[in-house]
Amino acid sequence: MSEAQHSRPAPGTLCLQVRDLTVTLADTGAAIVKGVSFELQAGKVFALVGESGSGKSVTSLAAMRLLPDALRISGGSVEVAGQDLFGLSEARMQEVRGRRVAMIFQNAMSALNPVQTVGKQVAETLQLHTRLRGAALRDRVVTLFREVGIPDPEQRFDFFPHQLSGGQQQRVMIAMALACEPDVLIADEPTTALDVTIQLQVLNLIRELTRSRQLAVLLITHDMGVVKNTADEVAVMYRGELIERATVDDFFQHPKQAYSQRLIDALPDLTHFREAATEAPLLELQEVRVHFPIRRGLLQRVVDYTRAVDGVSLTIGRGETYALVGESGSGKSTLGRAVLNLEAIAGGQIRFRGDAIEGLGRNAMLPYRKQIQVIFQNPFSSMNPRMTVGDIIAEGMISLGLGLSEEARRARIQALLQRVQLGAEHANRYPHEFSGGQLQRIAIARALAVDPELIICDEPTSALDVSIRAEVLELLAELQREFGVSYLFITHDLSIVPGLAHKVGVMQRGKLVEQGTAEQILTAPAHPYTQELLAAVPRL
Structure with a gap:
C-alpha cells in the first residue's frame, strides 16, 4: 500500500x-x-x-x-x-x-x-x-x-x-x-x-x-x-x-x-413530437464537404486532409426546425459555418431559396446575411462588452443596410426586447449586467432584428439551467409560429429534440449517418450510433 x-x-x-x-x-x-x-x-x-x-x-x-x-x-x-x-x-x-x-x-x-x-x-x-x-x-x-x-x-x-x-x-x-x-x-x-x-x-x-x-x-x-x-x-x-x-x-x-x-x-418530454412540416424547401445541401489541410515538414506541405464534413445532404423547409445532433467533433458546427459562408467548402452545393450561395464573395453574400442569421453557443463571448444591448441589436440593422431611421431603429429594438420578454429599459445596459439566460434572449433579439428566414442555432441552450433552457426553447417555438422562421438547430442534447424539431439528422465523424422525422429517429433509430446516443440520455 x-x-x-x-x-x-x-x-x-x-x-x-x-x-x-x-x-x-x-x-x-x-x-x-x-x-x-x-x-x-x-x-x-x-x-x-x-x-x-x-x-x-x-x-x-x-x-x-x-x-x-x-x-x-x-x-x-x-x-x-x-x-x-x-x-x-x-x-x-x-x-x-x-x-x-x-x-x-x-x-x-x-x-x-x-x-x-x-x-x-x-x-x-x-x-x-x-x-x-x-x-x-x-x-x-x-x-x-x-x-x-x-x-x-x-x-x-x-x-x-x-x-x-x-x-x-x-x-x-x-x-x-x-x-x-x-x-x-x-x-x-x-x-x-x-x-x-x-x-x-x-x-x-x-x-x-x-x-x-x-x-x-x-x-x-x-x-x-x-x-x-x-x-x-x-x-x-x-x-x-x-x-x-x-x-x-x-x-x-x-x-x-x-x-x-x-x-x-422543466425536463423535456420525450414522448410528444411535433408534426412534420411540409413547406417548400428553403435551404438545400447536396453532398457538402469541408476539408481542413494537414500540413507537415519544414515547408508545411499539405500531406492529407481532415474531412470535417464529408458529403452531407439535407433539406430544411420554410417554417421548419431541423435538429442536427452528434457529439463534439462530429462536424455539426463546421456545417453551420459552411452554410453561413464562413467556411469554404471542398465540394457539393448549398442552395438558399433556389440560389447557389457556396463560394460567394463578401459583397455578393451581403443580401443573404439578412436572410440567414446565427445564435452562438456562448452569449458572453458573442457580444462586445463595451457596447450597450441596444447598440448590439442595432449593429446588424446598420451594417446590413436596413435603411431605418434612428427613431425607427430605437422603436424596433424596444419591440424586439419586449418580444423576448425583456424590458425596453434593458437597451441601455451592458452585457455583464445580465444572466446567461437573459443574454441568450438578447442574442435571439439580435438575430431577429434583420427579419431573417433562417436562423442557425449553434448549441444555444447548452450553457443554461434546465428551467431557463425550457423558457428559451419555448420562446424559439413561439417566434417560429409568429414569424415563420426556419431553424437549423445544432445540439448534442437529444432530450430537447422532441418538442423542438420537425426533422432530425445525426452526424458522426463528418457524415450524416441517419435522418428523418423526430418521431422516427427517437422512437425507432436504425443506426447503432443513434441508438447509443439515445441510450445515454439521462431519464426520470
Whole structure:
C-alpha cells in the first residue's frame, strides 16, 4: 500500500458535516448562503441541485476554504472526521485539500495547466502529499489513469490537455482528485460541458468509484436527469437556502416544494413530437464537404486532409426546425459555418431559396446575411462588452443596410426586447449586467432584428439551467409560429429534440449517418450510433 493510501471508511460513515454555514458579501454583509446544513456519508452520492446563482458552488468553495476575497464565511462549521476546518491554519488546511477532501471543477480545460503534461499535473498532487518520486511516482499516475478509464495511460502521461478530448480531460481531473485517496469528493457540475455519451461514462465512473473506494460524494448539478441516475439523496437550494431534502426516490415521486416540482417539470418530454412540416424547401445541401489541410515538414506541405464534413445532404423547409445532433467533433458546427459562408467548402452545393450561395464573395453574400442569421453557443463571448444591448441589436440593422431611421431603429429594438420578454429599459445596459439566460434572449433579439428566414442555432441552450433552457426553447417555438422562421438547430442534447424539431439528422465523424422525422429517429433509430446516443440520455 502506497503512502497516499489509508484505510477506507466503512459504508455509511459520516465523512463531512456542514452545520449552519453562512457566507456573506465582504463589503455589504448581504447573505449569499444562509444557514446551510447537510452531511456526506461514505459510499453515497449527495446531490445539491438548483439554478445558477442559488449558492451551490459557493457552498462547496466555502467548505474547501477557497472563497474569493469578495466573500467571507460569517457563521457555521465544516467538520471532517470531527475536525472543524474553519479552525485550521492555512498550512494545515493545505494538508486537508487533496488528501482528505478533493474537488473536481466544472471546466476541465480551464482547470488544467495548458503548458504542462497531464501526467506531471497529477504527479504534482502526489509530490505535495506523499514521498513518491521517480519511477514509482510515474507508475502511480499511470495506475490512476487506468482506473479512471483513460486509454493507453502510459502514452497519455506525456500528453498536453489540448491533445485530449473533453471527456478525457475530465477523467484526468478525477484522477488528480483521487490521487491521494481522499474520503470526500466534491464534484462541481462535472459533466455540464460534455456530450451525452461522455457524460454517461463520467457519471458511471463517479458512481463506481463511490462504491469501490467508499467515497462520500457531493455532486453539484442543475440537471435533474443526472440526479435521478446518480444520487442517493437530494437537497434543493434556492436563493442561498436548502428548501427541501429527501432520498432520490421520494424526491421525484413526492416533491414537497413548488420550486422542486418546477425543476422536475422543466425536463423535456420525450414522448410528444411535433408534426412534420411540409413547406417548400428553403435551404438545400447536396453532398457538402469541408476539408481542413494537414500540413507537415519544414515547408508545411499539405500531406492529407481532415474531412470535417464529408458529403452531407439535407433539406430544411420554410417554417421548419431541423435538429442536427452528434457529439463534439462530429462536424455539426463546421456545417453551420459552411452554410453561413464562413467556411469554404471542398465540394457539393448549398442552395438558399433556389440560389447557389457556396463560394460567394463578401459583397455578393451581403443580401443573404439578412436572410440567414446565427445564435452562438456562448452569449458572453458573442457580444462586445463595451457596447450597450441596444447598440448590439442595432449593429446588424446598420451594417446590413436596413435603411431605418434612428427613431425607427430605437422603436424596433424596444419591440424586439419586449418580444423576448425583456424590458425596453434593458437597451441601455451592458452585457455583464445580465444572466446567461437573459443574454441568450438578447442574442435571439439580435438575430431577429434583420427579419431573417433562417436562423442557425449553434448549441444555444447548452450553457443554461434546465428551467431557463425550457423558457428559451419555448420562446424559439413561439417566434417560429409568429414569424415563420426556419431553424437549423445544432445540439448534442437529444432530450430537447422532441418538442423542438420537425426533422432530425445525426452526424458522426463528418457524415450524416441517419435522418428523418423526430418521431422516427427517437422512437425507432436504425443506426447503432443513434441508438447509443439515445441510450445515454439521462431519464426520470
